[in-house]
Amino acid sequence: MATHLDLEEQEQIDQLKHFWKTWGTLITSVVVLVSGAVLGWNGYQWWQVRQATQAAALSDSVEAALRQADGGRAEQAFGDLKARFPSAMQTAQAALSLAKQQVDAGQLDSAKATLQWLADSGRDEGYKSIARLRLAALLMDKKDYDAALAALAVKHPPEFDAVVADRTGDILVAQGKAAEAAEAYRKAWSGLQEGVEYRRIVEVKLNALGVSVEPASAGAAGGRS
Known part of the structure; x- marks a missing residue:
């Protein structure tokens, strides 16, 4: 019985040796790569946290001085x-x-x-x-x-379109370019949601230039009557 088990174990050992001889290098390489990637990611995460902590400390120094x-x-x-x-x-x-x-x-x-x-x-x-x-x-x-104007003439996120147009209008008014300023203010007014206080401010600027604006809904209602 013991001899039979010994032979069976030896056969399994031989099969295992053959398997590792064939695939061992590849498996080891994969394990090393995966382990390296995990360690690298953890290291990067630690580095980011450390950088953020140090930056926050210096930022606090700026704010304290201010x-x-x-x-x-x-x-x-x-x-x-x-x-x-x-x-x-x-x-x-x-x-x-x-x-x-x-x-x-x-x-x-x-x-x-x-x-x-x-x-x-x-x-x-x-x-x-x-x-x-x-x-x-x-x-x-x-x-x-x-x-x-050059400072504003740079690509920016879409959510800044309205405020950039409004600031552009302010500069054009200061230059005495009323027509161009009105165009910029119209763009700003159109880009702001109805009911937003900022939109009302832009509307006041348009009115000061002799331009009246109406909500699209009011215009549509007038068209149906």
């Missing part, structure tokens, strides 16, 4: 933040906060540089669009109208 009205320390912390984590969401948020403080302090050139950096180097298209809108407003206040 709360204390310490512009110099805020700019220094922001310099470290954008140098180390230029693509982080916290960096974009800190840039907008810093630029606002710089505008409030009358440091328009510094605010312009901060907003320009975000508009050029930011990763998130939404934050980049906000930076361009604020940059355009700043340039308009400085009467640099062509530069203000």
Whole structure:
């Protein structure tokens, strides 16, 4: 009985040896690749969390300095933040906060540089669009109208169409181009939902240019009567 089992076990061992001789290298390679991929993904996740944590700490330093009205320390912390984590969401948020403080302090050139950096180097298209809108407003206040329009003449997410058109209209009004401004305001008004307060503001701007607008529903009702 023992001899029979020994022979059977030996046959199984021989089959296993043959299997590993044929497929062992391939199986080992697959296992190594899968293990490497898992370790690589876990490592990447850990690196992302670590980067976000460090970026958040530096961003908190910027915000703390701004709360204390310490512009110099805020700019220094922001310099470290954008140098180390230029693509982080916290960096974009800190840039907008810093630029606002710089505008409030009358440091328009510094605010312009901060907003320009975000508009050029930011990763998130939404934050980049906000930076361009604020940059355009700043340039308009400085009467640099062509530069203000150029800041807006950049591809942006569709959800910014209306506000970009409105800001464009403001700049054109400042240039004395009433007809072009009315066209921009019409585009902004059409892109905003009925009942939104912002739409009412745009309508007031159109009225100031002698242009009246009516909701599409009212026009349709008039057509049926």
